[in-house]
Amino acid sequence: MTTSTSPAAAAVDPEAYLQVRDLKVQFPTEDGLVRAVDGVTFSVRRGQTLGIVGESGSGKSVTSMSILGLHNPARTKITGEISIGGKNIVGMKEQQLQRLRGKDVAMIFQDPLSALHPYYKVGAQIAEAYKVHHPSASKKEATTRAVDMLDRVGIPQPQRRANQYPHEFSGGMRQRAMIAMALVNDPALVIADEPTTALDVTVQAQILELLEDLQREFQSAIIMITHDLGVVSQVADDVLVMYAGRPVETGSVEQIMKRPQHPYTWGLLASVPSLHGDATVDLVPIKGNPPSLINLPTGCSFNPRCRYAGQNGNRSFSEVPELRPAGEPGHNVACHMSFETRQRLYAEDIAHAGVAQ
Amino acid sequence: MTDLAGTAAGTATTTTPAREPLLKVEGLTKHFPVRSGLWGKGSVVRAVENVNFEVHPGETLGLVGESGCGKTTTGRMLVRLLEPTAGKITFDGEDITHTKGARLRKLRQDIQIIFQDPYASLNPRHTVGRIVAMPLQVNGITPPGGVKRRVQELLETVGLNPEHYNRYPHEFSGGQRQRIGIARALALKPKLIVADEPVSALDVSIQAQVVNLLRQLQRDLGLSFVFIAHDLAVVRHFCERIAVMYLGRMVEVGTRQQIYENPAHPYTRALLSAVPDVTKLGGHGRIKLEGDVPSPIDPPSGCVFHTRCWKAQEKCSAEAPVLLPNPNGSISACHFPETGEVV
Numbered sequence: 001m002t003t004s005t006s007p008a009a010a011a012v013d014p015e016a017y018l019q020v021r022d023l024k025v026q027f028p029t030e031d032g033l034v035r036a037v038d039g040v041t042f043s044v045r046r047g048q049t050l051g052i053v054g055e056s057g058s059g060k061s062v063t064s065m066s067i068l069g070l071h072n073p074a075r076t077k078i079t080g081e082i083s084i085g086g087k088n089i090v091g092m093k094e095q096q097l098q099r100l101r102g103k104d105v106a107m108i109f110q111d112p113l114s115a116l117h118p119y120y121k122v123g124a125q126i127a128e129a130y131k132v133h134h135p136s137a138s139k140k141e142a143t144t145r146a147v148d149m150l151d152r153v154g155i156p157q158p159q160r161r162a163n164q165y166p167h168e169f170s171g172g173m174r175q176r177a178m179i180a181m182a183l184v185n186d187p188a189l190v191i192a193d194e195p196t197t198a199l200d201v202t203v204q205a206q207i208l209e210l211l212e213d214l215q216r217e218f219q220s221a222i223i224m225i226t227h228d229l230g231v232v233s234q235v236a237d238d239v240l241v242m243y244a245g246r247p248v249e250t251g252s253v254e255q256i257m258k259r260p261q262h263p264y265t266w267g268l269l270a271s272v273p274s275l276h277g278d279a280t281v282d283l284v285p286i287k288g289n290p291p292s293l294i295n296l297p298t299g300c301s302f303n304p305r306c307r308y309a310g311q312n313g314n315r316s317f318s319e320v321p322e323l324r325p326a327g328e329p330g331h332n333v334a335c336h337m338s339f340e341t342r343q344r345l346y347a348e349d350i351a352h353a354g355v356a357q
Numbered sequence: 358m359t360d361l362a363g364t365a366a367g368t369a370t371t372t373t374p375a376r377e378p379l380l381k382v383e384g385l386t387k388h389f390p391v392r393s394g395l396w397g398k399g400s401v402v403r404a405v406e407n408v409n410f411e412v413h414p415g416e417t418l419g420l421v422g423e424s425g426c427g428k429t430t431t432g433r434m435l436v437r438l439l440e441p442t443a444g445k446i447t448f449d450g451e452d453i454t455h456t457k458g459a460r461l462r463k464l465r466q467d468i469q470i471i472f473q474d475p476y477a478s479l480n481p482r483h484t485v486g487r488i489v490a491m492p493l494q495v496n497g498i499t500p501p502g503g504v505k506r507r508v509q510e511l512l513e514t515v516g517l518n519p520e521h522y523n524r525y526p527h528e529f530s531g532g533q534r535q536r537i538g539i540a541r542a543l544a545l546k547p548k549l550i551v552a553d554e555p556v557s558a559l560d561v562s563i564q565a566q567v568v569n570l571l572r573q574l575q576r577d578l579g580l581s582f583v584f585i586a587h588d589l590a591v592v593r594h595f596c597e598r599i600a601v602m603y604l605g606r607m608v609e610v611g612t613r614q615q616i617y618e619n620p621a622h623p624y625t626r627a628l629l630s631a632v633p634d635v636t637k638l639g640g641h642g643r644i645k646l647e648g649d650v651p652s653p654i655d656p657p658s659g660c661v662f663h664t665r666c667w668k669a670q671e672k673c674s675a676e677a678p679v680l681l682p683n684p685n686g687s688i689s690a691c692h693f694p695e696t697g698e699v700v
Binding site for chain 1: 564630639
């Protein structure tokens with residue numbers, strides 16, 4: 001298999017807080033080697049939001065966990081570079097990682113009920129997260145800080161709420177408490193892994209707005225991992241679309257949503273029902289299912305599901321496409337088709353279906 | 358009040374041709390008794406409160422609302438998995454509210470349900486063939502050509518390979534499992550299918566496949582659907598008529614066009630504006646609802662939505678609004694309905 005460190009994607013952004021270069025995460029299993037992430041390069045600046053989009057099994061969560069150094073080194077092979085504030089964390093010792101976790105990088109998980117400890121009061125859990133990185137702080141200081149944070153994320157009566165258990169919180173409140181815990185040490189980078197998937201739309205709108213407010217206040221870099229293109233279009237500055245462990249398209253949110261170039265991105269956009277346009281038109285789904293990461297299709301791993309595979313002779317089936325510039329600066333796409341062909345196909349087949357309308 | 362709401366629900370269907378509704382629901386109510394603590398005072402969760410609607414043959418009705426609004430409870434009462442506390446369900450001219458025994462089994466041939474979680478709703482120890490044949494077997498039906506042939510036909514109808522007959526559910530992906538659930542629901546040639554969040558557990562690219570399949574089945578077989586979902590965009594795509602629920606009550610009922618272009622109830626408007634819209638980058642102009650849905654144990658006085666409504670006035674907390682027709686043809690329960698289009 002060819003590796004993809006294309007010049008365009010590997011460009012170094014000196015201002016970036018997080019820089020991931022050619023990251024590969026592999027899990028050896030009895031059935032074979034799982035290539036969960038296979039050559040991902042991206043960077044995020046402070047105050048910016050990167051949306052990582054993909055289906056289950058596309059490697060988006062594995063990527064985020066490796067940024068926190070959460071993979072067991074005995075069972076995982078990680079290569080490439082993850083530089084956080086100038087420090088490369090690939091191969092870093094657990095002790096050093098612990099100093100980084102929570103302080104420089106924090107994570108907001110999808111399911112706050114399983115991420116919060118059911119036996120401890122919410123305030124105590126947030127205070128603990130603070131004390132880990134502020135050993136000299138007294139218990140009282142930590143508690144005050146926890147109550148402040150609960151107040152900051154919009155929980156009414158924070159003093160009383162801090163003394164309650166997670167089960168006494170509603171879903172939206174729990175997610176707010178999770179955010180308070182993630183932000184208690186003013187991390188420069190926040191990774192939000194499907195933070196609103198378990199929530200209702202009205203609560204989702206509240207949480208997304210809260211994240212935006214907090215980002216403006218703390219100038220943190222945010223990585224928003226989601227399968228919901230709607231959420232990405234609301235909060236992201238840049239977007240990375242992943243498929244089967246590889247990046248297939250990167251660019252600004254405007255480029256990806258308005259002028260997408262990869263057939264997989266087209267598929268995602270044309271298959272999502274919209275609130276506008278003709279409701280009686282059938283959606284255009286992506287045929288088939290995502291591939292197994294143990295036994296990826298040869299060539300472009302999207303080729304069995306791509307309507308346009310085989311346009312350039314055999315290349316789709318034999319050669320892994322690399323991320324290459326796609327016309328505008330900052331917009332890269334991994335597809336064998338020429339720019340002109342893609343432009344034509346998008347206008348003909350895609351632009352009228354689903355949310356692509 | 359019941360009467361008024363009833364007549365209002367009646368007028369809402371004037372847009373569809375005047376024919377006998379397949380399903381008619383009047384004053385449907387479900388209360389769950391709960392007890393706080395071992396010797397605590399007993400109280401009542403008012404999950405569904407006086408709900409009225411009709412479904413005509415070949416029509417798809419969408420039930421939307423946030424979690425805890427009673428849409429799933431309503432769906433389960435329709436297939437008689439839950440016993441209603443009060444109200445009346447009429448199916449095909451027959452009162453089925455308290456049907457029991459053999460008659461209920463017969464009735465369930467006509468009303469089938471598709472469940473949300475395709476991982477929990479299929480028996481992992483049964484083959485696909487056995488799962489899909491089960492409704493036939495339970496009802497002692499031998500279709501012409503044999504059970505196996507009918508099952509393979511059904512598998513083909515839902516886009517699965519008939520050769521998968523002897524496989525087990527774990528060998529299938531989420532989308533394929535949901536297709537198995539749909540095949541099982543179709544086995545008895547039902548007239549009405551209650552689909553409870555059939556696509557919300559699936560990946561985006563798979564959702565579209567299943568939505569298209571349901572639309573095609575609806576067209577080909579002339580089925581009626583009660584489609585329960587929280588995703589307003591999916592509902593818009595599948596349903597001709599939509600009922601919006603909040604805290605166990607119906608707050609607005611209307612056609613697709615009425616609900617999505619001229620919603621009259623502030624809650625419908627807020628729900629629509631909260632849906633992240635890919636066509637609008639940055640997400641500005643959202644109507645932000647404060648706080649959470651109140652507890653159905655102790656619902657607010659008057660209009661249950663007044664605690665979160667930006668238009669709430671004194672009247673709203675004192676007097677419960679009833680479903681009344683709006684100028685645009687939909688019916689809504691609001692003292693101060695909205696006019697004008699959604700931006």
